[in-house]
Amino acid sequence: MSASRRLDGRIAVITGGAQGIGLGIATRLAEEGASVVLADIKQTEAERAAARLLASGLSAVALPVDIGQHESVKALAAEVDRRFGRCEILVNNAAIGMDTHIETMRVEDYQHVIRINQDGAILMTMCFVPLLKKAGPGRRVLNVASIQGLRGWPNQLAYAAAKGAIVNFTRAAACDLAEYGIAVNAIAPGFVDTPMSIQPDGSHEYDSDWFRDIYVKYGRIPMRRFGKPADMAGPAFFLCSDDAQYVTGQILSVDGGASATF
Numbered sequence: 046m047s048a049s050r051r052l053d054g055r056i057a058v059i060t061g062g063a064q065g066i067g068l069g070i071a072t073r074l075a076e077e078g079a080s081v082v083l084a085d086i087k088q089t090e091a092e093r094a095a096a097r098l099l100a101s102g103l104s105a106v107a108l109p110v111d112i113g114q115h116e117s118v119k120a121l122a123a124e125v126d127r128r129f130g131r132c133e134i135l136v137n138n139a140a141i142g143m144d145t146h147i148e149t150m151r152v153e154d155y156q157h158v159i160r161i162n163q164d165g166a167i168l169m170t171m172c173f174v175p176l177l178k179k180a181g182p183g184r185r186v187l188n189v190a191s192i193q194g195l196r197g198w199p200n201q202l203a204y205a206a207a208k209g210a211i212v213n214f215t216r217a218a219a220c221d222l223a224e225y226g227i228a229v230n231a232i233a234p235g236f237v238d239t240p241m242s243i244q245p246d247g248s249h250e251y252d253s254d255w256f257r258d259i260y261v262k263y264g265r266i267p268m269r270r271f272g273k274p275a276d277m278a279g280p281a282f283f284l285c286s287d288d289a290q291y292v293t294g295q296i297l298s299v300d301g302g303a304s305a306t307f
């Protein structure tokens with residue numbers, strides 16, 4: 046990381062900012078001078094993360110939100126408006142993982158994944174457009190999609206459907222919001238080592254033999270390693286920076302080359 050503080054004075058709201066990729070992105074944006082809002086359903090974890098950033102001399106606050114609930118999203122937007130009066134950067138990162146197969150998936154599980162992973166990002170953007178329009182230069186929405194929004198994947202039906210929707214939501218919102226100088230882009234991470242990849246029994250998804258064989262031994266991740274949250278932070282910063290001012294409606298894969306192989 047080489048902090049240039051090119052985001053000085055900008056307010057950045059990151060959903061799911063308490064841990065994993067969201068915290069990795071939030072940390073980089075804060076190192077670049079942004080005041081970051083860690084907006085998360087896990088309030089205690091978000092407060093701890095914000096305290097760590099503050100202790101490093103960065104500007105951070107934790108605010109609660111359940112992005113699957115419209116009232117909660119509206120309350121977050123109202124609180125950000127009250128505290129800051131604007132928002133330059135919105136990062137729609139929060140999501141949940143769930144294995145779902147088309148033959149066995151419960152309708153309630155499907156709807157739950159869609160409500161959080163798809164509707165959550167769309168509701169957040171709808172509620173934050175007024176704050177983005179009140180912001181200074183550098184207005185950005187960054188969605189966190191997934192390689193699973195670009196490729197088929199077994200046993201991931203609901204998650205993949207939601208991430209595919211995020212990909213095209215990014216393009217459609219970019220068209221609607223360009224007239225306000227708001228760029229809308231996405232990163233599509235590949236396989237990243239975060240708490241999301243820890244299985245219910247405590248084992249690590251990416252430690253399983255079959256996963257390592259297919260994706261590392263047989264080269265389906267050409268860079269032959271899984272990603273880290275910090276690997277997502279640089280591309281996310283680029284898309285949130287003034288260097289990307291003529292970039293909108295784009296999906297940037299950040300996956301060690303995985304999407305180039307299939």
Ligand SMILES: NC(=O)c1ccc[n+]([C@@H]2O[C@H](COP(=O)([O-])OP(=O)(O)OC[C@H]3O[C@@H](n4cnc5c(N)ncnc54)[C@H](O)[C@@H]3O)[C@@H](O)[C@H]2O)c1
Nearest residue numbers: 061065066086111112138139140191234236237239240241
């Ligand atoms: N880890 C991967 O391999 C991977 C790969 C591709 C894409 N992604 C995407 O990256 C993003 C971050 O994933 P991660 O791996 O860091 O996951 P994670 O589980 O470590 O973090 C997700 C964060 O979102 C929060 N969250 C969940 N539901 C929420 C809700 N309803 N309202 C508010 N906050 C909520 C959680 O509390 C958590 O802090 C997600 O969009 C995920 O789909 C992850």
